[in-house]
Amino acid sequence: GLAVGVLPKDWVATGPTGIVKKRVSVVVQDGVKALKIITGSEKFSIVRRTRAMLLATPYLNWSWNLSTHGPGTHPIRLIIGFRGGLRDGAKIEKTWRQKVFADIGEKLPEFDRSLSVTWEDSALQRGTLFLPAPKEGKLMPRYIVRGGRENYGKWWPEFIDLGDLYNQVWPDDDMSRVQVTFIGVAASGGQVPTTGFLSEVTLTR
Template structure:
């Protein structure tokens, strides 16, 4: 089973691990300039989760740990892995053409340190990722990841393992660890780079995805917010 199939299968089972009760209604756009996907700057109860958040865990992996806190004076959520992996996200029903800009704020406190190349499946761990899933008008699923590079990938570079694409938004340099970065990315440009099909897809899910399960290492990352914006 390829990576895309594993991820989509895990998302399909998200209700098993998400909040109790009915599956949350997806976030939709109503003409606002900005849509807050997840705001980690204000602490909320996590047991149970806020009713519009969904956690997705792999049956064969220990999940990451997350908690609200403050780092360098910035209120945020702390995500820690220790030979573990899971996702925390939100379901969407958003026209990518209407809200193509993704903005977020993140910091890597403890990076992935491994001798295994991150170009290989067995080295495919990153201290911070954002998983983006979409669906075409024909109902075909699409997914890619936005990653913090370890040593071999820096901002603007693509990593492809099998048929799965990763866009490196930051990282790849030890000097960048321990610093907050405000990011802005055009998701439609990334889609067109990966899939040259002329489709106008809809966003279906965005999740924080931190993992260190392949390299048996540890990582810590912080996220402050994730927002979708009009151009």
């Protein structure tokens, strides 16, 4: 579990040396014990290793509280890694892997699929799933779970069906073999500093 003032030992960080000590901490926010993330000029990610079978625990639950920021997608987003669903003979394109590693880091637990979960400007975008479009620079599938600037600064509980999203994005994969290998947070670089809080991240059946 989370201990105030101490970063979880089972979490893996990527980014510049020492970035996590400067940008990530465990605090109590509005009475809720949470992971605090502060964005800045450099991108980084912090993820928790998992070894859960997707079909056994397909539902991802969490709560978050994000501060306001500039226009567009909020720079703090959830990232989820998967492994094992590729059919025999199927391969992951090297260029795709390089793009993802460049975006969220190379020290992550092994994965062959990944999904980003974001907060957008408009509440009307909620529930939208964007599939990969390499020519447009999309690094991974992106699901909008919440939107609206008027909703910043409050705690929001979230619930998504990872199994359903996975099946929509990769319908040819063998779902019975898919593992969730990590769940965490990525922060975009080059942004005006903003803050986010993440709590109660769990997989359930």
